[in-house]
Amino acid sequence: MRGFLGKRIDACVAKRIFAQDPDLLVAPFRQRAERGCWQTEFWGKWALSAAAAWEYTGNAESRARLLASARDLLATQSPNGYIGNYAEDSHLAGWDIWGRKYTLLGLLRLFDMSGDRSLLDGAKRLTAHLQTEVGSGKADIVTQGLYRGMAASSILEPMVLLFRHTGDQAHIQFAEYIVGRWSSERGPQLIEKALAGVPVAQRFPRPKKWFSWENGGKAYEMMSCYVGLLELFRETGRAPYLEAALRAHQNIHETEINLAGSGSAEECWYGGRALQTTPAHNSMETCVTMTWMQFGAQLLRLTGDPCFADDIEASVYNALAGAMTPDGSSFGQYSGLEGQREPGVPQCGMQLNCCQANGPRGLMLLPAVAVMHSGEGPWVNLYEQGEYPLVLPSGQPATLSMVTTYPFSGAVSLRVHLKAPERFTLRLRIPQWSAQTALTVNGSVVQGVKPGSYAAVDRRWNSGDGLELKMDFRMRLIRSPGNGTARFVAVQRGPLTLARDLRLGQSGIDNAVSLTSAGDGTLPAKVLPLIDGIGMNFAVPESRAGEIRLCAYASAGNSWKADSRFRVWMPEA
Ligand SMILES: [Zn+2]
Numbered sequence: 001m002r003g004f005l006g007k008r009i010d011a012c013v014a015k016r017i018f019a020q021d022p023d024l025l026v027a028p029f030r031q032r033a034e035r036g037c038w039q040t041e042f043w044g045k046w047a048l049s050a051a052a053a054w055e056y057t058g059n060a061e062s063r064a065r066l067l068a069s070a071r072d073l074l075a076t077q078s079p080n081g082y083i084g085n086y087a088e089d090s091h092l093a094g095w096d097i098w099g100r101k102y103t104l105l106g107l108l109r110l111f112d113m114s115g116d117r118s119l120l121d122g123a124k125r126l127t128a129h130l131q132t133e134v135g136s137g138k139a140d141i142v143t144q145g146l147y148r149g150m151a152a153s154s155i156l157e158p159m160v161l162l163f164r165h166t167g168d169q170a171h172i173q174f175a176e177y178i179v180g181r182w183s184s185e186r187g188p189q190l191i192e193k194a195l196a197g198v199p200v201a202q203r204f205p206r207p208k209k210w211f212s213w214e215n216g217g218k219a220y221e222m223m224s225c226y227v228g229l230l231e232l233f234r235e236t237g238r239a240p241y242l243e244a245a246l247r248a249h250q251n252i253h254e255t256e257i258n259l260a261g262s263g264s265a266e267e268c269w270y271g272g273r274a275l276q277t278t279p280a281h282n283s284m285e286t287c288v289t290m291t292w293m294q295f296g297a298q299l300l301r302l303t304g305d306p307c308f309a310d311d312i313e314a315s316v317y318n319a320l321a322g323a324m325t326p327d328g329s330s331f332g333q334y335s336g337l338e339g340q341r342e343p344g345v346p347q348c349g350m351q352l353n354c355c356q357a358n359g360p361r362g363l364m365l366l367p368a369v370a371v372m373h374s375g376e377g378p379w380v381n382l383y384e385q386g387e388y389p390l391v392l393p394s395g396q397p398a399t400l401s402m403v404t405t406y407p408f409s410g411a412v413s414l415r416v417h418l419k420a421p422e423r424f425t426l427r428l429r430i431p432q433w434s435a436q437t438a439l440t441v442n443g444s445v446v447q448g449v450k451p452g453s454y455a456a457v458d459r460r461w462n463s464g465d466g467l468e469l470k471m472d473f474r475m476r477l478i479r480s481p482g483n484g485t486a487r488f489v490a491v492q493r494g495p496l497t498l499a500r501d502l503r504l505g506q507s508g509i510d511n512a513v514s515l516t517s518a519g520d521g522t523l524p525a526k527v528l529p530l531i532d533g534i535g536m537n538f539a540v541p542e543s544r545a546g547e548i549r550l551c552a553y554a555s556a557g558n559s560w561k562a563d564s565r566f567r568v569w570m571p572e573a
Contacts, residue, residue, distance in 0.1 A: 001367060003385035004407055008321060009363050011328025013053045017360050018062050019329070020046055022069035024351065029076040034085040037348035038095035043073060044102025045357035051109045052364035063113075070110050073103070074122045081129030083122070092133060092144045097152035100126060104158035108165065123162055127171065130155075135177055142181045146213055148188040148204065150221040153178050156228030160235055175232050179241075182225075188216055190225050194244040199255050201269040210266060217268040220287040220354075223252075223295045230298040242302065249299055252292070253311060259478065259490055259497045259568055260322065260337060260553055261314030262289040274482035276337060277569045284335040286355035289319040290362035297369050300381070304374070306429045306454055309381040312369055313431065317407055317495045320362045321554035323355070326533070331359030332560075337499075338567035341557040371400060377424035379454065383412045383469075390416075393424050407494045407552075408536050410434070410471035421462045427454035431495065434471040435520065441467050475523040475540060477515055480569060488569040489515055491523065491540060491550055499556035501566040503534060504549040509565070512573035514543040533559065544573065 001009060025046055028039035047066060054063045077083045083103050086096040104123050111119040134141050142149030156178045163171035182190045193203045204216030226245045233241040256263035258276040265272060265280035267288065272280065293315045300308035322341075323332045333344025333355040344353040370382040371390070378390050383406040390398040398418035406412060416426070430437050432452040439446040439455055442465055449455045457467065473494045480488035491498045500509040517523050526539040528549070537551040548570075556566035 001370065001384045001386040003404065004321075005316065005363075005366055005370075005382070005384050006386055008324060008328065009056070009366065011326075012324065012360050012363050013057060013328075015327055015329040016331075016356070017046070017049050017053045017364075018059070020050070022046065022065060023072070026069055026072045026076070028085045028350070029073060029083060031085050033087050034094070034096075035087060035090040036094040038099060038354070039348045039350055040084050040099025041095065041102045041354065042350055042352055042357055043069070044099075044104070044106035045354075045361065047106030048102075048109055049357075049360040049364050051106075051113050052361070052367075054113065056364065056367050067110060067114055067116065070107065070116075070119055073107075074118060077122055077125065078129075080132075081125035081127075083126050092139055092152070094145055095151065097130070097134070097141070097144055097155055100130060101155040101158055104155070104162065108158055108161050111165070120165055123158070124166065124168075127159070127162055127174070131170070131174060135174065140181060140184075140186070141178055142184060142187040143213070146211065146215065147218040147221045148186070148213060148216040149181070150188050150190075150216075150218060150225050153182065153188070154221060154224035154228055156225060157231050160228060160231035163235060172235060175228075176236075179229065179232065188222070188225070190222070190229070190248070191240060191244040194248040194251070195240065197247065197251065199269075199271065200248065200251055201255065201271045210268075215268065217270070219256075219264040219267060219269050220285065220291050222248075222269075223288075223291040227291070227295055227298055230302060233302070245295075246299065246303075249295060249308075257292070257311070257314075258284070258337060259492070260284065260318040260335070261311065261316070261497075262292060262319035262335070264288040277480045277482070277486070277488040279336055279338060282334045283337075284319055284323075286320070286323045286331050286333060286335070286362075287358045289315050289323065290358040290365075293320070293362050293365055297365055300369070301372065304379070304454075306381070306452060307432070309369070309429050310432050310452070312365075313382060313495045314497075316362065316366060318497045318553045320359065321552075322556065322558070323359060324363075325560065326558050331356050337553075337569060338565075339557075340562055340565050341560045343560065376458075377426050379427045379429070380414070381429050383407075383471075390418075392418065392422050394422055396420060396422055398422075407496050410473035410494050412469045412471075414467040414469065416461050416463065416465050418461065418463050421460055423458070423460040425456050425458040426461070426467075427456045428467070428469060430455050431471065433476065433492065433494070436472045438470040439467065441465065475525040475538070477517040477521050477523050479572075487572040489513065489572045490568050490570065491515070493525070493538070497553045497568055498538065498550035499553045499566045499568045500548065500570065501534065501551050501556045501564055503531075503559070503564050504537060504551060506545075506549060508545070509567055510571070511545075512571040513545075513548055514573040515540060515548075516543065 025043040107123040144152040159175040207215040262284040263272045296308040347353045371388040388400045404412040478490045539547045
């Protein structure tokens with residue numbers, strides 16, 4: 001990937017993922033005195049992003065360092081199997097099980113990458129020890145830690161992945177035990193409330209204390225449970241698991257996700273979609289952005305419904321790209337739709353916070369999401385300059401190249417390179433926002449291309465065959481949701497949400513505007529020359545000031561100082 005996303009991935013891999021000293025992440029595991037913090041999530045999160053970065057780059061030195069850190073981590077494993085940093089009398093409290101989850105995920109991912117059995121054995125012993133502490137007749141998983149047991153319960157995901165490797169019924173039974181406890185009186189009711197359509201922000205009474213067991217609206221932990229539930233669906237085929245996850249995702253999309261493709265305030269769901277024109281404290285946690293993308297990627301793989309790819313696209317081009325510092329070395333913890341970008345603070349005596357550890361995982365999801373495969377052929381989800389390896393239905397390897405300046409322009413040239421001609425179906429995602437789309441194959445028009453679907457081109461492909469895709473990049477005027485008396489407008493172009501930014505030379509970025517759209521909601525606009533540090537920017541006619549200037553939300557505020565204060569929603573005159 002060599003365009004807008006690829007450049008960000010390269011910067012993040014070089015300056016954040018591979019720049020990490022793994023010893024700092026393993027060090028806490030040598031202490032056994034913790035009672036409330038989450039130092040033990042950081043090695044696993046880093047290992048997941050570093051494994052993906054290694055697969056993407058093939059960098060041998062990084063692979064060796066990653067596997068060496070896993071051996072250092074395993075050296076901290078107790079004879080009874082425990083890996084963590086909690087004091088013996090505080091096991092299961094706070095973030096202990098959550099930390100074990102990330103350790104398991106990291107060990108299993110590195111086992112997949114290396115085939116080193118000691119990693120799988122370490123994961124099995126860690127799980128066997130957990131099963132001596134948690135389960136029927138022992139500690140109840142949903143009463144452990146915070147957020148109605150959702151943090152602890154999200155260990156469901158690696159439990160299913162472990163079963164996939166071992167085939168050991170004890171592992172799948174433990175996974176089913178966790179899901180069974182969700183439905184208990186004290187459980188988070190993740191299946192029942194989703195099936196009943198209860199909005200995610202209204203599932204439980206407002207907690208007296210945010211940092212507590214009774215807080216049932218914590219966004220990242222809730223979605224992490226659904227990610228695990230979808231893995232369990234893959235093993236069991238139990239339809240309510242998929243249905244509950246689909247309805248939860250839809251509810252989050254409809255009630256929480258804002259114009260930048262993220263949501264949450266104080267890391268919790270709060271009905272944020274309808275409230276997004278009002279600033280909220282600590283909104284759009286980067287962990288929420290990443291997990292929303294991960295949740296969508298799971299559903300995209302299971303259903304082939306392009307609405308999930310549309311959601312991922314909105315998150316990555318806006319919320320996630322905007323949260324990353326321009327040099328790739330860090331991610332902000334919270335982002336808003338207006339204000340000034342701020343770095344997060346280090347947590348638990350580490351030099352990192354949860355979001356700096358998760359932002360890279362969001363970017364590293366993209367190579368796998370961009371082009372997916374089914375038995376019928378490839379599915380193109382993201383449009384990005386680059387070369388994509390394909391495996392065709394016959395097993396023949398091939399390459400798909402994309403030439404484009406997306407998301408600056410909506411024109412993409414795709415070309416298939418393969419040794420022997422082969423018939424297969426190539427699917428291209430037509431974004432929901434692209435009202436008018438043109439597609440040709442070797443110059444012939446493809447009919448029936450609809451927004452919010454995949455255009456399926458089924459033919460015998462020869463090497464060098466090409467497609468030209470032209471998406472609708474007219475500016476779109478967006479009116480504020482909700483029933484408030486104050487009205488706001490915002491502007492989008494292609495996958496990008498746009499923003500005003502003080503650096504565009506207009507002091508009155510908070511002034512009311514009057515924008516006149518055509519009947520189909522599109523706005524006339526001028527594309528202006530790129531500006532250093534901001535990149536693409538546009539002028540839109542405005543009836544009072546003559547015009548207003550807008551840039552991508554992803555670059556708005558990216559001096560991370562007051563000089564680049566920005567806003568997405570503009571008061572309407
Ligand atoms: Zn976070």
